[in-house]
Amino acid sequence: MKKFNILLLFVTGLLAFSACTDSMDPVINPMKNSENKAISFVLNTPSNSSYTLIAENANSIIDIFTCEQPNYGFPAAVTYTVQICKGNNEFKDFQALATKVQGEKIPIKTFELNDAMNALKMSNSKVAYTVDFRLKAFINDSVPALYSNTVSMTVTPYSGARTPMYFVGNIFNNGWNNNDLTMSIFADSDMNDMLYTYTGYVKSGSEFKIIQNPGDWSTQWGYGSDGVLSTNGSNIGGFTADGYYTMTLDLNNNKYTVTPYTGAVTEYNQISFIGAFNGWAGDLDLTQSSFDKHIWINSNTVIPSDGELKLRVNHDWGTSFGGSNGLWKEKQGQFAKFDGGDNVKVKAGTYFVKFNDITKHIIMIAK
Template structure:
């Protein structure tokens, strides 16, 4: 048996022997850490656009602990709703203790927006967009055992969580655009894929689609191909949507080009005339070209299909981890690049090559009016 284990057993035996019948055994106690940052009663408003960013940083001083209790020392940050006295505490990733002989050491750790939001929404069932009074503390862990007596002072905060939207791909369906086929095979045809100004916008439920809409038609918004029950529908003439229900969204009173915007968080939609659509250049062919394609930078390009005016689609295209562009008529007279490094949503807003990070089979949609594109791994589609 190791010397430390023997010492620990001797300490326990001594504690019991030293007690009389009227007292409880006294085991060695750890000295509590001291939280020094941040300030109390700060209000934090969580937003999904900042999900991967740091929400707050906790600094504390921890003290050298007795050698009588054996095992690796680490520190965990606990969070609970105010008033629970940490009886329902959730813990975050532990911070390893340093192995130095100093009497005290300073530590720091950061908590991300999405991690705190998940605890509030999923763990504590706090309603979105409401203030939750929470408390944080640092507690010592020895091996796998949390030592209750080691709890630090408490940091109090007010936090407003958000409802996370997990709908990276949203489809438009209906005879106001193409048709009503709601099968996976219809993705890119009757099921038109919404574009997004950026991945950040999409992460908070904001989508856009500029195209030719037919008067007197209807539309719905589908989140899962083939599933009508989860679709968004029409609520009222004020431009309000209904999740998992509602009627068909009516198209504008006149045929023409419109920008159709949707905000799933606000449950709203809007049609705005797109005057430039009527006089915009048209192309016989648009294709995908580049080192990511099987033909490289040479013709012929991987040809896309124009499924509705100015919106082009290609399915099942194999791309390697390299670069690509869109171009018209297998020539460099008109081409579109982009510097987005975070697919699937982007805009061809520069002459740069579009980087493909992973070799796979892709679905691609490109709008030559707005230069929006979607490049998505087909593993993420039905």
């Protein structure tokens, strides 16, 4: 029976620690079994060799990786993490998928794989990329991590942009119109983790559902039970009095909350874009919504040239909103916040824009 020599590791660690009189950190040798061979474990070959990721299936599991637990020579609770890199990169640059599990069945979620590929600049939805996968086995900081063999697959991603979601109901005076683009829901970033949020004024007794595609009821979420969403549920309520509420929606785990908002609220007469596109000398006004004085919308905002811009209040620099989110510093974004002071880089185009001046969430989707 192969056994890991714990005593040898302990003594080696003590010697390394006591001998550490210079600036170097002590080094623990890679774990070896009784035959002086490095402990290893095998990632089994996945059921398919290629995948095409689809945004509409962002919260689905595309495959389940399997392996046998490494033989440490002692019982261990092992946590597995999936790591990916571009083909033949040998994990010099890699990303780890967010889901970690204890057990030898590791689910691969569509949006997590797509997000990791985007971070590694494998983002062209017209390209089938060779992606290398491996598993990291981890017990604790006292035991060196182990890595499996590499398995390669061909994967075609979708755009990193978040899938838009929409309210439907008598909430926000929508009148159960399921084809109203102004009912889009805010999110903190454009990474497709299926987390959405909305803070706004709601009348007592209002109800809503959530749909994915305007004009289409086939993909929807409603009330399953308190705090739980269901794809065939009833209307969601919980608005016991007129006032401001925050709704959080986790469509990946089918959870939601509705809570009264008690933070500060400031009213503005006008909010507009200003930037390089108009020489920082004019204002492109947004329209205050009819259902909430803190929601500003423009369905056809034309930005005629690439460059930086900001939002400002009342055509004056006394109060302005820029980007602090990294999304707005490096690339064109769709869902984020204008909650900082930096100018935002935006490409020329025509946009649907929706801005919440309470939370500073913004949706800016190119048409």
